[in-house]
Amino acid sequence: MRLAFISDLHGNIHALTAMKRFLVDQAVNRVIVIGDLVGYGASPGPVIDFVSREGWTAGMGSSDMRVALELGERADRHGVADQVLSWTRQVLTPGQLEYLRSLPPGGRLMTPVGRVRYFHGSPHAPDERLDLMAPERELEELAERLNARVIVVGGSHVPFVRVIDDTTFVDPGSVGLSLNHEPGADVAIVDCVGRRPKVTLHKVSYDYASSAFDIMAWNLPPVIAEVIRTGRMG
Numbered sequence: 001m002r003l004a005f006i007s008d009l010h011g012n013i014h015a016l017t018a019m020k021r022f023l024v025d026q027a028v029n030r031v032i033v034i035g036d037l038v039g040y041g042a043s044p045g046p047v048i049d050f051v052s053r054e055g056w057t058a059g060m061g062s063s064d065m066r067v068a069l070e071l072g073e074r075a076d077r078h079g080v081a082d083q084v085l086s087w088t089r090q091v092l093t094p095g096q097l098e099y100l101r102s103l104p105p106g107g108r109l110m111t112p113v114g115r116v117r118y119f120h121g122s123p124h125a126p127d128e129r130l131d132l133m134a135p136e137r138e139l140e141e142l143a144e145r146l147n148a149r150v151i152v153v154g155g156s157h158v159p160f161v162r163v164i165d166d167t168t169f170v171d172p173g174s175v176g177l178s179l180n181h182e183p184g185a186d187v188a189i190v191d192c193v194g195r196r197p198k199v200t201l202h203k204v205s206y207d208y209a210s211s212a213f214d215i216m217a218w219n220l221p222p223v224i225a226e227v228i229r230t231g232r233m234g
Contacts, residue, residue, distance in 0.1 A: 007033065007173070009033065015204075017050070042214035105125070113192045158174075159178075
């Protein structure tokens, strides 16, 4: 069983279409999106439609939750993310908003190497953040509670793998807004065979210039275009 985990698509349709072409060549059995289909990027509606049309398994991320459920709105919030989320809510159709509302906070599946659990932030809260650099004992206790051999989380926008005892922790990074100082779309391929899962992290090249152009064309914060082009914030 070969699984592809992607996260933080953030409305970047150019990155997503390149990712699909890459995954076809990887012969994966299943694609799992662990949240944040929207936010930052200029094509939130096309990204939602793409994921829905492909029939990929998807969970809710923090940006999805704030857009679909209209959470997190405060008069004192004027950051880049808040500006784009407000714009996103205005451009999505009722059907696209309903799709986001229907997304579960995470999921699980059984594989030949054991149970896999995935969620964007924490097991029950997309807007929380699980620190994969936490002390080993904390992550060991989480793995015991979830009874999982593989735990996949998103939100950091930086690809990362950590193995503690019999559990592999994975952050696939970001498709739409990678922050590991290299532009491109991130994906984690998990081969669930043998005694231990094998995780490989990949960076997929795409048309960064078109994604950056879309940001400017929609009058979204130009810093987003710079992050897309460079893979770094600031």
